[in-house]
Amino acid sequence: MSSDERPAHLHGRAAECQVLRSVISTVAGGDSLVLVLRGEAGVGKTALLGYLSEHASALRVLNVAGVQSDMELAYAGLQQLCAPLMEHLGELPDPQRSALDVAFGRGVGEPPDRFLVGLAVLSLMAAAAQRQPLLCVIDDAQWLDQVTVQTLGFVARRLLAEPIALVFAARDDGTQPLTGLPELVVRGLTDGDARELLDSVMLGGIDPPVRDRIVAETRGNPLALLEVPRNASATELAGGFWLSGSASAPGAIETNYVQRIQALPEPTRRLLLVAAAEPVGDAALFLRAAAALGIPIDALAPAEAAGVIEFGPRMRFRHPLLRSAAYRAADLAHRRAIHRALADATDPDADPDRRAWHAANAAAGPDDEVAEELENSAARAQSRGGIAAAAAFLERAAVLTADPHLRGARALAAAQAKRDAAAPAAARDLLDLAERGPLSELQRAQVTRLRAQMDFVRSRAGETGAPKVRDAAQALLDAARRLENLDDRASRQSYLEGISALMYAGRLGDPADLTHAARGALAALDREPELSRSLDFLLKGIAGRITGGVSAGGEPMRISLDRMRIEAAADDRHVLRWMVPAFPILQESSAHELWDETAVRQLATAAVRAARNAGALAILPRALVYQAGVHLISGEFHTAATLVDEADAITSVTDHSAAVKYHALMLTAWRGDVAQAERLITATQADAFHRGEGRLLGLTGYAAAVLYNGLGRYDDALAAARKACEYEDIGFYSWCLYELVEAGARSGDRDAATTAIADLAERAGASGTNWGLGALAAAQAMLADDAADADAADALFTEAIERLGRTTVAAHRARTHLVYGEWLRRVLRRNDARRHLTDAHDMFVRMGAHAFAERARRELAATGEKVRSQQPSSAGELTAQETQIARLAGEGLTNQEIGAQLFISTHTVEWHLRKVFAKLGITSRRQLRAMSWAS
Structure with a gap:
């Protein structure tokens, strides 16, 4: 390293500085980059960011x-970071702007x-x-408000083709x-670099053993080393009498900072406390x-002389640890007095939230x-x-409320907000606080429901110590019963949630529980003089199906x-209300029970x-995997x-715990x-037993039956289908019956197939749809x-193909063409067999159903037909993201609209489209419309 490349004032950081220079060169070259500097307090992260x-x-x-102290104020850090970029706000699409x-308090609207x-921040940065290439430097990220760090984490994961670096x-x-x-x-400096740094700040000698x-x-912590001259006398350092504490380096630094601040004059300490409490x-x-x-104000001079703080347009502590030390050095009474002064000095119109927060910290009691x-x-x-x-404000409000009834209501509201903010432990603590007060019957029922909802989410996520799905379902049903005659609408919703949870529990629960819950739901519906909500009809249908049979x-x-469907066409808000965790399974299952492909789609x-x-x-x-199921049955x-x-990419970006994706x-x-x-x-299967989610066991049985029927391993398919059919999983049980019919017929177990046919006829035969009647x-x-x-x-096969041909x-x-072709070959109608087997083979190859395609190829070979090779579709050359972008572009969406739909920047859309054009050998968006996968 030449002398002009050596990092000034940074001892032993050559490797780290080289990495940081590569960040600069990468972004200057037009690419994006994200980097998180991790390390203990005082290890030099801030110095590296300065470099x-x-x-x-x-x-x-x-x-x-x-x-x-600013961690509870939503978007505080993000607003500060984005303030210099607001000149570009007009370039954003309307929803993002x-x-x-609204987030920055510049306008009003829906949250x-x-x-x-x-996405708006990403677009603003892009x-x-x-x-000019952009470098965002975010220090002390652990102290940013939660929504800011979540948002920046999102942006960091969506950067791709923009000349932007985020360094945390x-x-x-x-x-x-x-x-x-x-x-x-x-990490801490090496011993050699640490000795060099220590020597550089010592004005006098230091005893080598002490050094x-x-x-x-x-442990080579740079800040700890730099503080040595301030915390030990020359005699101790030179004569070998230095005594160290047993605390870790960061802990010792903070302790030393507290001691240094406590040595300052009392008025100086109080001014430092004002600066520390004002974020x-x-x-x-x-x-x-x-x-x-x-x-x-002159009383601040000793602190400035000691290098603790800088007084200018902004109050700046020399190090974040000094800020926390200034706060820790004061007793509780002084802190309250300072917060009271700050609350009184804060403009209630310009910054009412910080004023309220200071007032809360000034309160000595309710x-x-x-x-x-x-x-x-x-x-x-x-x-x-x-x-x-909001959750933090409500939590503090509950603690400061003197009226016990009002305190319970606020604690309950705070618990709801904490749950929505993904802080279930705090939510449970607040529910405990609420229950210690005089709650109404309605509020107690609401507490029960909120606990049950959180337990259901925990159980489906497989959290350690979470209740089984069945137990969470029972708690939801208990809440539904408690809410009857208090909030009938909430009661019916809780019945929906409880029945949904029991459907997830499936064969690992007690079938009697589901019947009992459905009867309770029907009784609750009978108390409603006239049903009007679609969700009420959904509850009535599912409950009726459970209690009354097929x-x-x-x-x-x-x-x-x-x-x-009518509500969805009128207002998206209806759709968003359906997509809470418990409801999609009921909606999708109802459509499948009715063999209604149009409703599903x-x-x-x-x-x-x-x-x-x-x-x-x-x-x-959840919506994406729901739609994936539609495309799956459509081949x-x-x-x-x-x-x-x-869906996987978004769950990784948003840090949402991803439930098992059934359609995957x-x-x-x-x-x-x-x-x-x-x-x-x-x-x-192992995950299903861990969570107590029996529905997954039914699904694995169905999936195995499909797999083995495709491979021609009919005995294995029969065993899997039998397992799947041991319990009636509403929504895909009929599909399991179909697999059982094929496996039984092909393996020679006609009795199993005949029994399954009778069961299937009750379901698919009663549907009246081309899908159901065609499958039957x-x-x-x-x-x-x-x-x-x-x-x-012959007539049944012909009917099946004609009916299924009217569907998507x-x-x-394709499977019907296959089994028809196999039958035609067995009855020696080879020409007809070749036609249907060729249709099946071509369809399976286009779909990517490799096992079924190979089964069709073997049958064709047995007829003496030479199978022509299939050219892979051009869409297969594209990545998943490229395919999405190409399809949307083919549908006529602009780059800005595509970026908004896929949560990426417009620049990234352009970058992907250049690659799409190169891979497909095309030159215009118009040509994308002709691609088969863009239909």
Whole structure:
């Protein structure tokens, strides 16, 4: 390294500085980059960020640092970071611009999804980066407000083709939204570099053994080494009498800082406490608070002389640890007095939330006036989408409320907000607080329901110590019963949630529980004089189906689905209400019970559209896999896989715990990759037992039956289908029956197949749809005797193909061509067999159903037909993201609209489209419309 490349004032950081210079060169070259510096307090992260900023002259540099006392104010850090970029706000699409305006308190509107805000920030940065590459430096990320760090984590994971770098510094203890991003671990200096640094700050001599001991006990922590001259006398250091503490280096530094501040004059300490308690660093506010306290500003001079703080337009502590030390050095009474002064000095109109927060910290006991201010602040935070901030305000308001009835209500509201902010432990503590007060019967029922909802989510996520799915379901049903005659609408919703949970529990629960719950739901519905909500009809249909058998529940299910389609066309907000965790299974299962492919397709499409339009990334993954199921039965496996991949990408970006994706398992089975499918089936079975989710066991049985029927391993398929059919999983049980029919017919177990046919006829035969009647005709044809019932079999196969041909369920139509062709070969009608087998083979190859395609190829070979090779579709050359972009571009969407739908920047869309054009050998968007996968 030449002398001009050596990092000035940074001892032993050559490797780290080289990495940081590569960040600059990467972004200056037009690429994006994300890096998280991890390390303990005082290890030098801030110094490295300073080096990065000093050497980034070719880039536009934005800086923000987390402040511990500012952590509860939603978007505080993000607003500070983005303030210099607001000149580009007009370049954003309207929904993004509105989301950012509301989040930053610049406008009013519906609370924005925080990830729509993230997309807006990404677009804002991308717009600025078109003029000059952008470097965002984020220090002390662990002290940013929660929604800011979540948003920046989202942006970091969506950067791809923009000349933008996000470089974070965070403590070792982990900052969850940043987990998984590229990291540079910053460790203590080597002994040699530590000795060199220590020598550089010593004005006099130091006893070598003492120096070595200091180096060893500080573990090379640079800040600890730099503080040695301030915390030990020359005699101790030179004469060998230095005594160290037993605390860790960061702990010792903070202790030394506290001692240093306590040695300052009392007025100086109080002014330092004002600066430490005021997170914005506003000098004008500092001066007003100091005047209110009657302390002259000159009293700050000893702290400035000691290098503790800088007084200017912004109050700046020399190190974040000094800020926390200044706060820790004061006793509780002094802290309250300072917060009271800051509350009085804060403009109630310009910054009411910080004023309320200071007033809360000034309160020595219950204070209903302050609690009301906090409640108002919570409402403002919630209107900006700051759920975590709203939860913090409500939590503090509950603690400060004197009236026990009002305290219980506020604690319950705070618990709801904490749950929505993904802080279930805090939510449970607040529910405990609420229950210690005099709650009404309605409030107690609401507490029960909220606990049950959280337990259901925990059980499905497989959390350690979480209740089994069945137990969570019983708690939801208990809440439903408690809510009867108190809040009948909430009661019916809780019945829906409980029945949904029991459907997930499936065979690992008690079937009697589901029947009992359905009867309770029907009784609750009977108390409603006239049903009007689609969800009420859904509950009536599902409950009727459970209690009355296959002939019951169909009409209210159909009414519910029809109403949902009308509501979906009228307003996306209806759709978003359906997509809470418990309801999609009921909606999808109802459509499948009715063999109504149109309802499944329309409602899944509406779910994705609504989630994209609202920027609701918490909901979008569920909607995507819902739609993936539609494309799966339509034989559009590549599209289904693209949607599943997108759902995976979003769950990783948003840090939402991803539940098992049922359609991903089915997709793997249909593709016929035996090794991958068997691994996934085995893993899913183990997960099902762990969570108590028996529905997954039914699904793995179905998936295995599909897999083995495709491979021609009919005995294995029969065993798997029998397992799947041991319990009636509403929604896909009929599909399991179909697999049982084929496996039984082909393996020679006609009794099993005949029994399954009778069961299937009650379901599919009663549907009245081409899908249901076509599937039933195909199943019946497989059992017809080749000799005695040849005409009947031929007629049934023909009916099945004609009916399925009127639908979009291409996967089932292809299988019908296959079994028809196999039958025709057996009865020696080879020419007809070749035609149907060729149709089946071609369809399976296009789908990517490799096992079924190979089964068709073998049958064709047995007829003497030479199978022509299939050219892979051009779409197969594209990645999942490229396929999505190409399809949307082919549908006529602009780059900006595509970026908004896929939560990427417009620049990234352009980058992907250039690659798409090159791969497909085309030159215009018009040509994309002709591609088969863009239909």
